[in-house]
Amino acid sequence: MGRKFIVGGNWKMNSDKDQIAEIVKNLNSGPLDPNVEVVIGVPSIYVAFVRSILTETIGVAGQNCWKVAKGAFTGEISAEMIKDVGAEWVILGHSERRTIFGEKDELIAEKVAHALEAGLKVIACIGETLEEREAGQTEDVVFRQTKALLPAIDTNWENVVLAYEPVWAIGTGKTASPQQAQDIHASLRSWLTSNTSSEVAENMRIQYGGSVTASNAKELAACPDIDGFLVGGASLKPEFLDICNAQVMC
Numbered sequence: 001m002g003r004k005f006i007v008g009g010n011w012k013m014n015s016d017k018d019q020i021a022e023i024v025k026n027l028n029s030g031p032l033d034p035n036v037e038v039v040i041g042v043p044s045i046y047v048a049f050v051r052s053i054l055t056e057t058i059g060v061a062g063q064n065c066w067k068v069a070k071g072a073f074t075g076e077i078s079a080e081m082i083k084d085v086g087a088e089w090v091i092l093g094h095s096e097r098r099t100i101f102g103e104k105d106e107l108i109a110e111k112v113a114h115a116l117e118a119g120l121k122v123i124a125c126i127g128e129t130l131e132e133r134e135a136g137q138t139e140d141v142v143f144r145q146t147k148a149l150l151p152a153i154d155t156n157w158e159n160v161v162l163a164y165e166p167v168w169a170i171g172t173g174k175t176a177s178p179q180q181a182q183d184i185h186a187s188l189r190s191w192l193t194s195n196t197s198s199e200v201a202e203n204m205r206i207q208y209g210g211s212v213t214a215s216n217a218k219e220l221a222a223c224p225d226i227d228g229f230l231v232g233g234a235s236l237k238p239e240f241l242d243i244c245n246a247q248v249m250c
């Protein structure tokens with residue numbers, strides 16, 4: 001069986017209740033390709049609200065969580081809490097968490113391990129900065145970031161999606177070209193074959209993220225190793241539906 005296309009919307013720290021009601025109304029009215037899995041990553045405080053008004057066929061994700069279930073961690077939210085209020089997924093290791101909040105590979109791996117243990121599915125983000133790309137280090141960086149996750153994921157690969165998001169393409173309007181994205185996705189799959197198993201590599205869904213819009217989604221979706229998208233800015237707009245349906249329109 002082939003890999004099911006999966007599109008995530010990452011709202012980041014955007015929207016209020018009125019705007020959310022509008023976005024969800026649009027998502028609920030579709031049409032959505034039934035062959036595509038859709039997950040929206042919402043601010044944790046709105047998870048329960050979104051879950052209560054969103055069609056059940058679309059998943060809900062938190063955008064971060066802490067690495068243990070409970071305790072004296074003022075201001076933090078656990079995977080258990082996100083799950084308790086209705087999320088099925090959590091996005092971890094986003095480059096904004098890495099660069100703005102200083103999260104390192106080790107911490108991200110601890111979070112991934114705990115979220116999986118708590119019963120959440122994980123969108124694990126990786127990707128190089130512009131400096132790293134220009135220094136020819138793209139593969140080294142994404143392989144290092146993925147390698148850090150191996151013990152955390154262990155045998156739980158079916159509950160993980162990898163999101164390749166070149167940092168230089170996030171929110172900049174500079175999308176990786178389909179060839180650039182395809183090359184890294186194919187290298188990652190080949191790295192997974194060598195470092196996990198050919199079964200894991202073949203089944204692993206790898207999303208592309210970075211300035212995906214309705215106008216570039218079809219060309220990217222046509223690449224054999226691009227199995228979906230993680231969409232930021234455009235996930236707040238009606239065009240998100242077109243992005244979700246990009247594969248059927250290829």
Ligand SMILES: O=C[C@H](O)COP(=O)(O)O
Nearest residue numbers: 010170171210211232233
């Ligand atoms: O998680 C999503 C990525 O950061 C991409 O954001 P963007 O689509 O606004 O470039």
